[in-house]
Amino acid sequence: MQYWLFKSEPSTWGWGDQVARGDAGEEWDGVRNYQARNFMRNMARGDLGFFYHSQKEKAVVGIVEVCAPAHPDSTTDDDRWACVDIKAVRPFAKPVKLEQIKTHERLGEMVLVKNSRLSVQPVSKDEWLAICALGGTKP
DNA sequence: GCCAACGTTGGC
């Protein structure tokens, strides 16, 4: 079981959209970055991830679960690109802001901070637990 | 709205 983080611009696809898809989940499509794609190829059904709102909000807002392993991205004919399906699990009681993460003694080295442009990224178990605690949500 | 950082493309 591994932990991940999915980044999205809320005006394009936000937590509310994700929740509306219910248990059917939704393709995390449109990723055109090899690093992000490779992480998705390494995901397994049942892995958990944070759902992060970029741009204006800059906060982790909820937890999602990988409900289908990597498969071809249906939004392109280019077979280089793959994506997983994810479904919403539960929201955070309190969104965890990027600013909190940057100043937290154990979270300053997160990929989210160090490589802010990567849209799909791994999260360590320690990071997972710390952010869930900040969010007021069980891991 | 700006700009730094990064990834990709294409000419050589």
Place this chain on the structure above:
DNA sequence: GCCAACGTTGGC
């Protein structure tokens, strides 16, 4: 295979 030019992302 290198590297300059360009496009995109996302924090500020």
